[in-house]
Amino acid sequence: MRFEFDEDRAEYESQQQRVRAWSEFWVAEHMYCPACGSASLSKHRNNRPAADFYCAACAEEFELKAKNGRFGARIVNGAYATLLERLAADDNPSLMLLGYNLSRLAVERVIVVPRYFFTPAIVEARPPLRPPARRAGWAGCNILLAEIPAYGRIDVVIDGAAVPRDTVLERWRRTAFLRDEKMPSRGWLIEVLRCVEKINQSEFSLSDVYAFEGELQAVFPDNNNVRPKIRQQLQRLRDSGVLEFLGDGSYRLIEK
Numbered sequence: 101m102r103f104e105f106d107e108d109r110a111e112y113e114s115q116q117q118r119v120r121a122w123s124e125f126w127v128a129e130h131m132y133c134p135a136c137g138s139a140s141l142s143k144h145r146n147n148r149p150a151a152d153f154y155c156a157a158c159a160e161e162f163e164l165k166a167k168n169g170r171f172g173a174r175i176v177n178g179a180y181a182t183l184l185e186r187l188a189a190d191d192n193p194s195l196m197l198l199g200y201n202l203s204r205l206a207v208e209r210v211i212v213v214p215r216y217f218f219t220p221a222i223v224e225a226r227p228p229l230r231p232p233a234r235r236a237g238w239a240g241c242n243i244l245l246a247e248i249p250a251y252g253r254i255d256v257v258i259d260g261a262a263v264p265r266d267t268v269l270e271r272w273r274r275t276a277f278l279r280d281e282k283m284p285s286r287g288w289l290i291e292v293l294r295c296v297e298k299i300n301q302s303e304f305s306l307s308d309v310y311a312f313e314g315e316l317q318a319v320f321p322d323n324n325n326v327r328p329k330i331r332q333q334l335q336r337l338r339d340s341g342v343l344e345f346l347g348d349g350s351y352r353l354i355e356k
Contacts, residue, residue, distance in 0.1 A: 123166035123198050126207055127153060134212045134254060134268050135160040135194070150178075150186065151193040161193035162212070168202045170209070173246035180225045180241035190282070192218050195243070210257035212268075216278040217252035218243075219287040221319050249294045251275055251342070277340040284320065291319055292333035293342065296353055306349040309334065 124143060131141050131153075138157035151161035165175055175197070177183060186192040192215050199209035228239040245253070254271045255263050278286055295312040296304065313326050323329060334351060337343045344352040 119166060119168070119200075119202070122205070123164060123200065124152065127164060127196070127198070130207075131196075131210075131256075132265065133158060133160060134256060134272050135214070137265065137269050149182075153196070161215075162196045163193045164196050164198060166198040166200060168200060170199055171197050171211070171245060173244065174224065175243040175245050177223075177241050177243050180223070180239045183223055183241055184220060187218055187220060187223070188283070197245075206260060207257060208260050210255070212254045212256060212272075213245075213248060213252055214254070214272060214275055214278075216281070216286060217248050217275070217290060219283065219290055221287060221291060222247045247294065249290060249297050251293060251297075252290070274341065277342075288320070288329060288333050289336060291316055292330060293337060296334075296337075296343070296351075302355070303346065303350060303352045305351070306331070306334070 127141060128143055132139055133141055133155035136155060136158040138155050141153040141162065142156050143153055144151055144161075150163055152164040153162045154160065165171075175195075183192070194215040195213040195218075197209070197211040197213070198207060199211075200207050222244045224242040224244055226240040226242060229236050251271075252275060254268060254275075256268055257263065278289060281289060292309065295309055295316065298312070299308050309330050310327060313330070316330070317323070317326050320326070320329075334343060338345050338351070342354060344354055346352055
């Protein structure tokens with residue numbers, strides 16, 4: 101999918117500014133709301149903290165990150181403390197990742213991550229800036245994209261081809277059971293789902309998930325009843341249509 105942008109519309113001091121303008125223009129012209137299906141997204145005023153676009157129909161907000169080439173396991177974000185505050189207040193925007201090919205001015209990949217997949221476990225603090233930096237002491241953060249379950253990474257464009265809109269909307273709908281969950285219950289659901297995906301087979305047993313007990317204990321150090329908590333989350337994922345219970349301690353991950 102091509103970037104469609106007339107560079108004569110404005111003057112830019114840097115390549116970064118041009119890319120930002122290209123990507124924002126592409127989203128405004130071509131992107132629909134993946135949450136409700138509204139035909140377009142509106143751009144927030146410049147320099148608004150966190151969010152770049154919003155849906156006038158459902159009020160979902162999106163932060164846009166654009167990159168030449170593929171996104172890696174980590175996405176550079178803003179201030180660590182600020183992001184943790186937004187997560188605690190539950191007003192973090194959803195994330196939109198736009199990967200482009202600069203030489204061809206082509207959009208090759210678009211991924212959206214619903215805001216309710218953001219938990220402290222996927223936020224990594226970066227070392228504080230040191231003197232003589234002007235903002236010495238300031239600490240940024242990374243979003244650990246690889247730690248977000250595949251259910252929470254919804255493809256909109258793959259290899260330059262648009263995913264059918266109905267598919268995108270259905271994938272978002274199937275994650276919406278997390279929307280009204282509060283921390284830490286939402287964190288438990290997401291972490292257990294991530295462990296289930298790491299088993300890397302559609303059918304698995306309760307003992308397969310128990311193998312992640314130590315990993316989950318590290319994420320939730322104040323919980324001393326990890327196995328009962330695992331069973332509880334598997335039941336909730338079953339009730340939400342993510343898993344199917346096969347009986348005798350066995351489950352099946354319903355395909356995305």
